Amino acid sequence: MSPKAKKAGKQRSDSSKLRKQFGRTKIREMREFRGEYTVVVKLEALGEILAHCRDVLGYELLLDVSSVDNMGDDPRFEIVYELATMDDRKHLRVKAPVSEGEEIASSVHLWKTANWHEREVYDMMGLRFKGHPNLKRILMWEGYPYHPLRKEFPLAGKPSEMPDVAFSGVAPLEGGPFVTSPGADRVRGEPRAKGES
């Protein structure tokens, strides 16, 4: 059995273990794509399931916490936890849908690394974490009024002013952003201004 197949087997058995443990009431969906396993859970059960992943299934490493903005959908956001083991024998992605204004149970008590990752999610996307010991901005300055990775926020930015701390302005995009169009032929795929500014 190749190491890759071994890894896939472990991940498959883990996701079925999760389903057996928590059932359809707490787990919405299981997905597999090219050997990557994703478990979509209900937000209320997220903390409990992550704790189970760490303590019972042995995912002692949190690689990343990120968030997705599906503007127009309801629930609008998605929070994504990437789990792994120290010896890299298995990976697991745990996702949960988040409505606007809904709070997410913090995972800082499970993995210390979640502290800064969750702060980044809060800073960039504006999702709030319940039980986080120090939920303040990490990249932008305290008092910056926007969450710049949200879809409604323009790439060029918005003006803001915090006396003696920082200010921000609007970047001149000159008709940009200039982006390639994937899938088009060579000529139409060239970087072009999309006229969004």
Added chain:
Amino acid sequence: MVQSHAAYDSKVEGNIIFTRLDSAINWMRKNSLWPMPMGLACCAIELMATGAARFDIARFGAEVMRFSPRQADVMIVSGTVTYKMALAVRRIWEQMPEPKWCIAMGACASSGGMYRSYAVLQGIDQLLPVDVYISGCPPRPEALLEGLMKLQRIIEKETPIKDQIAGIREAAL
């Protein structure tokens, strides 16, 4: 016969140059520009290369990188100035004593460069007066040296004594 008039005696005195005070001051200033290395991104790597042996910025008297603004003459803004850093850069600029000059090194410091973004100041000249802009992403050390020589040529043409007298007059009014 004893000659008693005061005259230039090349055997005793030697090596005297007559010049104007402005020119002398300018000559001293331009050949001892102490940089404040405002290294913010990859341009700072090229700045370090310029300071090292191969390119040897010491040839122009600018090798004394001062990490205290109080001792610096020229701020070399080398790198991307984010909005979060912008006021800190200006604060350091304000801490530098006069006379002072500024070199915006590279595309980011000059205009924001490729970062047409919510997070990046679109050119340091929005916050402080820039004397020399250097193109490049990042510029090669030769380009930085060329910029430094341009700045030296700017300093050559300054009129420090006249400016000082004008300043005193203005203060008296």
